[in-house]
Amino acid sequence: MILHEDSRSGNCFKIRLTAAHLGIPLEFRNYDVMKGETRTTEFLAQVNGNGRIPVLQDGDLFLPESNAACFYLADGSDLIPAARFGRADMLRWMFWEQYNHEPNIATLRFWVAFVGEDKLTSLQRQLLSAKREAGEAALALMERHLAERDWLVGDAISLADIALYAYTHVAAGGGFALSQYPAVSLWLDRVAGHPRHVPMNTDTPLAARHQQV
């Protein structure tokens, strides 16, 4: 199987991490989202008409949407709870991730650590405070949930943990202080401590500059 990706993207990392847990080998095709390489005519026609990565390719089948690709890899494995409610509850956290977490926490990271605050449009700049507030609310919801349990769903790691780990563990890149969320921080260590864990490529174009600031 081939993963069409930008290795600095948390959405792409979810799929790498799922594959690592399952011992599934992947090939990689790299695209630089900063250079618009996922919006070319060729990419739109052959890989994803929505102009986005990641896309998981299995033979002549193409599967966009990170959480759907994780589900495809993990279908039938113990990364998906066997009980009916647990399975749906796992998907609940994955839908929540795409609606309430990613558009705030991942977008702020992209704007701050990749685009640069001085290069944002006026509208993006006006959205900063609303996205920061919504991102903090998302982390606070996770904190309350994880204060009482080790994993998001049931008593073992599942795709919900993998999906939410991806952008939570690099939230500092968007200016979020994870030290304010002790239960989330312990959970991040728990995910990263799994024997099958692999690290994400956390290079960001503006990292050097931000370290100087």
Added chain:
Amino acid sequence: MILHEDSRSGNCFKIRLTAAHLGIPLEFRNYDVMKGETRTTEFLAQVNGNGRIPVLQDGDLFLPESNAACFYLADGSDLIPAARFGRADMLRWMFWEQYNHEPNIATLRFWVAFVGEDKLTSLQRQLLSAKREAGEAALALMERHLAERDWLVGDAISLADIALYAYTHVAAGGGFALSQYPAVSLWLDRVAGHPRHVPMNTDTPLAARHQQV
């Protein structure tokens, strides 16, 4: 099972429609989102800490996120493709719905037909054109896909069709002209023509005023 809902919400309607297809009876608890009834201390503590509907309740289990609730109801039924790729491809469209479709098409409907354009904040007003553009792009993607097939995934109705029908069929409430999307329009008729289909409550607070305009 109990559905905590506002019957005018497309996200709630998805669950009603899934239950109708499966012949599963639901009880309903109604909340008026315009009056903040899902942000009360009681609701946050007992139903959903995220302050949103729909929530599907099964005994003492509470399941937020519309598409997760649909999956819970339909798990094991023919609304979910039996083949591994089809199952993931169905989820692909459902994740896409929550990321690319709902935040644009449903949000514009809410702002235009429920809040009223004259009552929007300055920031919301500035977002109108970006959300309109993204909503049109989402409809165009569906149009290209449905021009070549009857259903979003495989050769039968699935949760992907139900999830995307919900806000697409009332997109006119947000100012989208569905007549510009003939394949989408035929698909809407196909979904609505299913013998188990039930209609949505399409009352909107500002409908009367908009008819006069």
